Amino acid sequence: MAILGEHKGAVEHPRRVAVIGAGYVGIPTALLLSHFGHQVVLAERDDYRRTTMQDGRSPIIEEDLEELLRSVLETQRLRIIGDAAEAVVNAEFVFLCVNTPMGIDGHADLSFIDAACAQIKDHLMPGAVVINKSTVPVGTTIRVAAAIGRSDVAVVSNPEFLREGTAVRDSFGPDRTVVGGDDQEVAATVGGLFALTGAPLVVTDAATAELIKYAANTFLTTKLSFINAMSQLCDALGANAVDLVRGIGHDPRIGFSFLNPGPGWGGPCLPKDSHALVAIAETVGEQIPLISAAIETNHRQQRHIVQRVRELAGGSLEGARIAVLGLTFKANTGDRRDSPALVITKLLREAGAEIAAYDPTVPVDATDDDVQGLNLCASVLDAARDARVLLILTEWNEFRELDFDVLGGVMEQRTVFDGRNILDLDIARSADFVAWGIGRS
Ligand code: UDX
Numbered sequence: 001m002a003i004l005g006e007h008k009g010a011v012e013h014p015r016r017v018a019v020i021g022a023g024y025v026g027i028p029t030a031l032l033l034s035h036f037g038h039q040v041v042l043a044e045r046d047d048y049r050r051t052t053m054q055d056g057r058s059p060i061i062e063e064d065l066e067e068l069l070r071s072v073l074e075t076q077r078l079r080i081i082g083d084a085a086e087a088v089v090n091a092e093f094v095f096l097c098v099n100t101p102m103g104i105d106g107h108a109d110l111s112f113i114d115a116a117c118a119q120i121k122d123h124l125m126p127g128a129v130v131i132n133k134s135t136v137p138v139g140t141t142i143r144v145a146a147a148i149g150r151s152d153v154a155v156v157s158n159p160e161f162l163r164e165g166t167a168v169r170d171s172f173g174p175d176r177t178v179v180g181g182d183d184q185e186v187a188a189t190v191g192g193l194f195a196l197t198g199a200p201l202v203v204t205d206a207a208t209a210e211l212i213k214y215a216a217n218t219f220l221t222t223k224l225s226f227i228n229a230m231s232q233l234c235d236a237l238g239a240n241a242v243d244l245v246r247g248i249g250h251d252p253r254i255g256f257s258f259l260n261p262g263p264g265w266g267g268p269c270l271p272k273d274s275h276a277l278v279a280i281a282e283t284v285g286e287q288i289p290l291i292s293a294a295i296e297t298n299h300r301q302q303r304h305i306v307q308r309v310r311e312l313a314g315g316s317l318e319g320a321r322i323a324v325l326g327l328t329f330k331a332n333t334g335d336r337r338d339s340p341a342l343v344i345t346k347l348l349r350e351a352g353a354e355i356a357a358y359d360p361t362v363p364v365d366a367t368d369d370d371v372q373g374l375n376l377c378a379s380v381l382d383a384a385r386d387a388r389v390l391l392i393l394t395e396w397n398e399f400r401e402l403d404f405d406v407l408g409g410v411m412e413q414r415t416v417f418d419g420r421n422i423l424d425l426d427i428a429r430s431a432d433f434v435a436w437g438i439g440r441s
Contacts, residue, residue, distance in 0.1 A: 010196055011037035014077075017193070018042075018091035020084045020116050022049050024060060024268070024335075025133055025160045026097030028171040031068045034077040036196050041079045043087035053080050061334040061361060064168040084116055085123040093129050093193065094120065095158075096144070100134045106275035108137055117147035126152040131179075131190055133160050135213050135273060137280050141181065141206035156181030156190055157206045159213035164267065165332035174199045180209020214280070217273040218291050223258050224265045225297035231261035231439030232304050241439020242421055261438045263305055263340035263393050263419045264298040266329040271298075271338045302340060305419055306347045308436060312389045312415045318352035321412065323387035325380060326394020326420075327359035327371065334361040341393035342370055344419075349373060358383040360396055385410045395420040404431035 014037045019030040022044035034040040044050045049059040056073055058066040072078045081087055088094050098116050103109030113134060124130070130153060132144055145155040157180045162170035177194045179187040184203055191201040204212070231241040241261050249256035265271070274291055281288050306317075313320040329339035336342060345355050358377040366376060377383040380399070384390055384407045392399050400422045408414045408431050416428050418437035428435035 014038050015093060015193065016091050017093045017095065018084075018087040019095045019097055020087065020120070021096070021098040021112075021134075022046070022053060022059070022080070023097060023099060024062075024164055024167060025162070026095070027053070027058075027060065027062075027065065027069075028162060028167045029095055029097055029133060029160070030078060031065070031072050031168075032171045032197075033193060034072045034075065035068065036193075037077070038193065039077050041081060041087040041091065043081055043084040045082055045084075047082075050080055050082055061332070062167050063165065063332060068168055084119045088120045088123050088125075088128070090125065091128060092125070093131060093190065094124065095131045095133050097133045097160075100136055100272075102272040102275060106279035108135065108272065108276045110136065110140065110143070113140065113144065114147060117144055121148045121150065124148070124150060124153050129154045129156060129186055129190060131156050131158045132210075133158050135159065135217075135269065135276075136210060137276060138207050138210040138214075140210060154181065154183055154186045155206075156183075156187050157209035158190055159209055159216075161213075161216060164335055165330060172197060176200050176202050178202045178204065178209050178212050180204040180206045180212075182206065214273050214277040217270055218277050218288075218294070220258055221265055221270050221274045221298070222290060222294045224262075225294035225301075227259050227261045228264065228301040228438075229297050232301065234439035235304070235308070235441065238441075239439070242437070244439070260421060262395075262421070263344055263438075264301040266338040266340040266343070268329075268335060268337040271295075302343050302347060305344055305417070305438075306351065309348065309389050309391055309417050310351065312417055312434065312436060313353075314388070314413075316352070317348060319354070320352070320388045321354045321356060321386050322348055323377075323380075323383040323385075323390045323411075324348075324355050324357040324374075325359075325383065325390065325392045325399050326396055327357055327362050327374075328394050331395045331397070336362075336368075336370055339370075339394075344391075344393060345374060356383040356385070356387060359394065360398065381406065381410065386412050388412045388415065390416040391419060392417070392422065393419045395422050399423075402428075404428045404433055408433060 017033050017038050017040045019026050019042045030040050030042040052059045056070045098112035100108045141157045177191050177199050179191045181187040187203045234241040248254050310317050327341045356375045364376045364378050414433040416435045421437045425435040
């Protein structure tokens with residue numbers, strides 16, 4: 001990993017840092033800071049996560065993470081322990097990286113934040129800075145400060161913008177570092193911990209920093225829902241969504257990134273954060289119909305795909321076997337939280353279809369609730385056997401070059417729906433497949 005060589009132990013003034021929570025945000029944060037030369041204690045309650053990491057293995061599927069973890073463990077600058085209170089005792093900086101799942105009415109559930117505050121408040125050093133990295137509603141910095149209740153401890157917000165699947169790369173090369181707090185000097189000091197990334201530092205007040213995270217994520221959902229709506233229109237008008245993207249993306253005001261139409265946006269962040277922003281606006285008597293429309297467009301996209309698959313299946317899904325390729329919310333992650341693939345398989349099953357699913361990260365004997373009722377397969381070929389439609393829902397690399405002659409030989413009929421626009425449909429067609437994609441038929 002090239003990144004490792006570039007920054008090895010380079011920081012001039014190592015600081016003592018605690019990170020609470022070894023999840024998708026906490027792990028990269030702890031590894032990045034210890035890699036830069038800071039002394040880091042990572043606190044994680046979950047025995048499996050903690051012991052796995054202590055053994056030099058990553059508890060999550062994430063590119064480059066294990067290599068980075070091993071290299072950092074060797075430096076002895078990272079300690080992984082169970083008790084948050086013990087982790088903060090000598091820490092100058094304490095990052096809260098706990099989960100904030102979607103709670104009632106779309107509001108983020110802050111119970112893990114509250115619990116962390118209760119655990120650490122009496123153990124923080126005078127002068128310590130508590131930094132909220134979890135995605136939290138506007139006002140949470142004040143709530144955390146009140147929960148900690150210490151005039152000798154500062155609290156700031158430092159939203160995280162990394163993506164799953166590229167978490168290490170995004171942490172080492174962020175587009176910007178945002179830190180918000182009442183005391184701008186403290187905020188700038190926190191920003192300094194990340195100076196080696198070379199990213200511009202944006203210092204704001206706490207409320208603005210908190211809102212920036214929601215603004216960034218909901219902007220992305222709006223962009224995706226826009227292009228998904230265009231792809232629906234392409235289907236209705238006989239236009240081609242891939243060419244449409246090429247036709248608008250060259251305009252730098254629009255750009256190509258985050259412009260691929262697909263099965264709708266999912267994952268642990270975008271759905272949760274867009275609902276949360278709508279809920280936040282309501283609490284101050286505001287409405288953001290644009291975001292509500294983006295959410296509705298996302299649901300509509302999933303229903304639209306089910307309708308397209310129904311057409312490919314011959315007009316009815318009753319008793320049709322559908323081979324679903326991909327269950328995670330995107331490729332290069334094992335995460336299925338709010339996965340569009342699972343929403344679509346549920347809708348297909350409600351319409352009477354039988355699902356044979358293959359995902360490289362889901363073993364055939366998986367018993368998790370979200371895959372109940374699916375016939376889990378060990379390969380693309382197994383899933384395709386006797387299937388009426390082959391349906392790609394996650395853009396795993398191994399789905400990009402399918403052998404359509406072989407697949408056609410085992411399927412009930414030769415039809416494929418590419419829900420990620422990763423196929424050259426002409427290749428499938430040359431093997432006598434009826435092949436459609438998102439906004440392409
Ligand atoms: C997102 C934000 O990108 C990140 O900045 C924030 O910190 C956390 O939330 P992540 O949840 O890892 O990151 O997923 P992301 O890569 O943004 O993808 C979100 C969803 O949009 C996925 O379902 C993905 O498949 C979909 N997507 C993305 C598309 O359908 N088309 C695209 O062009 C890009």
